[in-house]
Amino acid sequence: MSIKNTLTIWFGKFMVKALHLLGRDAGNAPGLILWEMNKDCLKAFKVDCPIIAVTGTNGKTSVTNYLNHIFESTGKKIITNKQGNNLDTGITSLLLQNCDMKGRVKADYLVLEIDESHVPVIFSKMKLETLVLLNFFRDQLDRNGEVETLILKVKKFLETFEGNVVLNADDPNVSRLGLANPKNKNIFYFSVEKYAGATEKPYEVGEGKFCPRCGEELKYDYYQYSHVGKFRCPKCGFGDVKPYVTAKNVKLDVPSIEFEGEEYKISHNSIYYVYNLSAVYAAASLYNFDKKVLHETFEKFEVNNGRLEKFNVDGSSLLVNLAKNPVGANMTLRVMNEHKGEKELLFVLNDNLADGHDVSWIWDINFSVFNDVTRVVTSGTRAYDIAIRIKCSGYDPDKIVVKPELDDAMAEFFKNKGDKYAIANYTAIQPTRAAIKRYKAKVKEGRENG
Template sequence: MKLLLIKGIHFLLSLMGRGGSLPGTIALKMDADILKKFKMPKKVIMVTGTNGKTTTSNLIVESFAKAGYRVIGNRKGDNLKEGIVTLLCTHSSLRYEVQADVVVLEVDELTVMRVFKDLGVTTFVVNNFFRDQLDRAGEMETIVRRIESVLDDYEGHLILNANDPNVVRLADSAKKADIHYYGVGKNEVSSETSNEASEGKFCPRCGRSLHYDYYQYSHIGKFVCECGFGKNDIEYFVDAIDYENETFTMNQKTYHSFQNAIYAIYNCAAVLCCMGVNGVSDECANEVFKTFTMHKGRNESFDLNGKCLLNLVKNPTGANEVMKAIMKNHEDKNVMIILNDHDQDGRDVSWIWDAHFDLLIDEHTKRVLCSGTRAYDIALRMKYEGYENIEVYERVEDGIVRLKELKEDAYVIATYTALQSTRSIIRRHAS
């Protein structure tokens, strides 16, 4: 009866045009152990990490669907326990049998330890770890240790980013797991040094300094320690990237990339590794890469009296990569930064001082518009970099209207709680 009631609540919310994780919240209040009751399919895939969870999990969902599987996933990013329970409740029989061949779950890093052992995970994909929302999550070390705590008796596939030392260290805690690595070789965006915020300076095994052959971004790159940490066989290795033609080569085969950026290549490599260990043809993933488009404000394009690109930022590393992508456009442009400090963003916005906002400054960035609940903080940050042409708009809509008045291309970057409301405003004013 409890499950029937939850299904009814979900149905009514759907009729009202509302969704989200409310049904799961109610379900957990009725039965705190409800996750243990679901009869999961033979393939349960969990994806976690700081950046790229949503994209990677959605690519995996579509790749399995392309291969003919019945697959469900929390595609809108409801990645806390309540969202996961909502997904399973709405896709199960009244006997708690999940109606799918494959379940793909994007899971918040702090939620992993709350749900991992109840879900019967068969494949665990870990993208990367960066400092993110310090007031909620604490230092990155806290997150990694919590995830390590669930791996002691895990016997499924463990898919790790070989170019992140904080991900690779999970292998030391997962003695029973079937471990697979993916990685990306040196390419035109790689460098021998890095001045970005870095969490990969020291070996997590022995404490010595890590030696890097090259960096891709932040602490992601090829590393090794004298003790042998980092010397892993990488089964799924991208050895060449053609950014101009948006392709890459892995294990002597060429694939398409859904986006022309290094972090997108890592997403693709993780997906190909996941498909491979689950016995699914890589052609299914490649077909998805060819047509996959970002949506719901994540690198989404609009016509706002010219090109307007909207993207999400939430931590220094992600912000740096978004700004690098913006600056590939060498034409005149305007940039709008919307910084909120609500609970889901993280109340502590000190991360903006770790991000390289100097990346935005050149003769083609005509002005920077600042908005959000912490508009004046981001304006001060840009002022500190020596940038002068700054406009502050306490109302986001006023800033969007201003962008539309201007003739240059527009780039809008927003924190989590600002993203969807900003997207709605842009859509109202777009052609």
């Protein structure tokens, strides 16, 4: 190891140690400082085990957690960024916490969630074995720029990549990347058969309606959600791929799906979640996992952490989901609307740096369908913006309550018992979860005292 690399690792380890001694979580900081000092700092680590990375606009954290659970279930030692520190600096911090003084990282596998734009940077310095690509939607435009720029970045990386690439066949933005390197024989597509909620016309605003190969307008047989569905280019045939894995017989009322003729019970009734599981199944299949582990995982494992997280609060059932873009929000609304009976919605919207200060994306959320939604509570730094957005969709303004402070919002939201749904954007999700837990504790305390 060169002197520069040795010093990089020593200094990094020292920072992690110092932060721990101060009782602080290492977080992103050591990685950030290391990158300031040495742009090649990732090269100082010695990673000999296979690396599996998950990227895409929505679902990275969930899919990474699922894969981690599956790999760990078989007794393997995994290093993963479960909490989603998915930039180059976050990965550097993660490795610092898991390496010895020589920079050696000891594990059976690294299972990493990686931000789309950071895939090329990170894996030009570390050897990647498998890349899982979920979808590309408009997201946090302030930071990422247009989605096309992002796709081209990943495409450039894939042009010389020869490892496994697991791709969503039903998202043209992703599927096109299977053509990036004609020499790579390790391209594996996953797909989901038409489900009962699929539509002939797009339900939401989407991208990717033109053939990336010849520019012709793509013809869709159906849309599963957003621009994800069964498409084909009438001119050049783009879209004709043979999936490695197809989820069949999607029954969201059970809920269950079928892979290779076997039925799997699953724990959430959303098509968006079925796509995540199909990606997990495809990636796990490359590593020959016992089907028993997959059954157990699909039926019981919960990511929580604000990803389709279920709560029981004072006699009400609540489903909380993170949404940092219109597609994510639409997905939760769709799950809510498909649920029969009356329900209430909480929407928490912040505009902090990590969210992007521009909240105009809320105008691309489809609020036109609101089945039996009896009340909406809005909260967060932009509580009024989201309330106006919902009002403009034609929803009765008398049924909207604005409570910018989260604790006030919870007291209001749980005033009535029943079925409830909550959507929170990026920096709002953890405070929202914390406020729910505080409210639960308060109710419990009230009961014990009286």
